[in-house]
Amino acid sequence: MALQITESCVNCWACVDVCPNDAIFEDKPHFLIDDGKCTECLGDHSVPQCAAICPIEMAIVDELGAFLNPPGSLTGIPIEKLKQFGLWKDAA
């Protein structure tokens, strides 16, 4: 099991610094997670660290493609506003 980074990523390095497994590496056009190293932080932390610090909604997904931080969950911007500004997506 491993998490993945999507094209929403803005390459801010925040996740790299907090990953307990050194699983995140710089790449173009955005950072990636080494699925051989990622443990979703099991045994280290109660929540996956990359998803806990990531400032961008929809940038981190699980194996099923579900957003760990769905649209509106971090900013509190209501769904109708997100849709109005083209910032809404159901899944990756």
Next chain:
Amino acid sequence: MELPVISNTAPAAEGGGCSSSGCGTAPDALGHLPDHIRAKVQDHPCYSEEAHHYFARMHVAVAPACNIQCNYCNRKYDCSNESRPGVVSEVLTPKQAINKVLAVAAEIPQMTVLGIAGPGDPLANPARTFETFEELSARAPDIKLCVSTNGLNLPMYVDRIAQHNIDHVTITINCVDPEVGAKIYPWIFWENKRIFGVEGARILIEQQQKGLQMLTDRGILVKVNSVLIPGVNDEHLKEVSKIVKAKGAFLHNVMPLIAEAEHGTYYGIMEQPEPTPEMLQDLQDACAGDMAMMRHCRQCRADAVGLLGEDRGDEFTMDKIDVMEVDYEAAMVRRKVVHDEIIEKLDAKRGIVKPKAEELGIPADARPVLMAVAGKNGVVAEHFGHAKEFLVYEASPAGVRFMSHRKTELYCGGMDVCGDGDVAEAGATESLLDRNIRVLEGCEVVLCSKVGYEPWAKLEAAGIAPNGEHAMEPIEEAVMAVYKEIAATGKLSPSAEDRKVA
């Protein structure tokens, strides 16, 4: 003719001002500070209003990660045409940043200050931030180092800040009440968890206040930035100002919220109003007390280079820096000469004693008048339609003082028309010219080098007297001359209040 210049704060000290070479701000806003602090800030453009006309600063964007979310920030932003906090064109590695700093310092000897301000939070990027500081304090000891932070990680890094000779720290403190904080900060990242709402804000405020105290206890200069958010923390900032002053912050910089929907921020999308220039000025006045308020902040980018209000970042992109040969030892010698010359010039200006207002024939009970100036390099220089910002001055019997700068939007088509030919865009409720005139609210006179017919008529209709008779004169002299003219008409006496022009 020299004119009296008064401070933003304590009773006017004699002299000073930068009537010949800048925006004419009051030099003695820092007058209440002990000498050793004044000496530390005299060449720091972000702290000293006087210094910002002569000394330049630069920011290096080595700190992309952040550990909190602010409702006025959107981390997706990356634009080279915009100038505001949090925006950068390229994030640098510490090595690139060091090369850039040495290249800029050699090229622009007036550059005295290197700051790390983002685009995230420098202390959420401790390895990148401190590597940059460490190397620079060794290789370029003549550059002052400073850092800006949201304060969350401050207590754990105060000792490293002290160790690297960073003697200026800016903390952004928007509130001291977690209930207010919850409306500004949706979450923080703390002890391996994302913490939302009031609890997150409570921890942030606690760490900010603790960090502030630890810094001032160690003698490190602290400036506090606050973003004025109408209806959220406007009244509350007066309390913030008192508390941070009591803890030893030496300067409080209240900045207006920037909230445009196209920036994609929570406040932008939710149509949170920005403060009007008048609201900002009133709040700065209310917070002033006997603490220095900073009014010359231009809210610059996290990778800005140059004097405040200008950005020479384009001259120093990494591809250009890579081919520059920098001999920093030689540069330091040149830099020293330039710095000494500027300091000498500033010292000489401080010695000039200016005549009192009553000697100029201004009645002691005359009411103060706000005037907007299209100025450049300390003189009334700009055409009305070309001014990117207006500098607002208050003339009173006590003298002329700088109050604020107000940004405009350019609409002028060319030199010949100067402000004529203004049109409202399709769907807009008012034209740019109307908007710019609204920015001048509260001002009774606007001084510029030239004004076109159309804006002239609209300004008069808005109760603002256009004045193009003082082109290329030093700003403070021009403002005082106009004030004298108004005084001569008797319109400034208290009994004439109801007859006043505005």
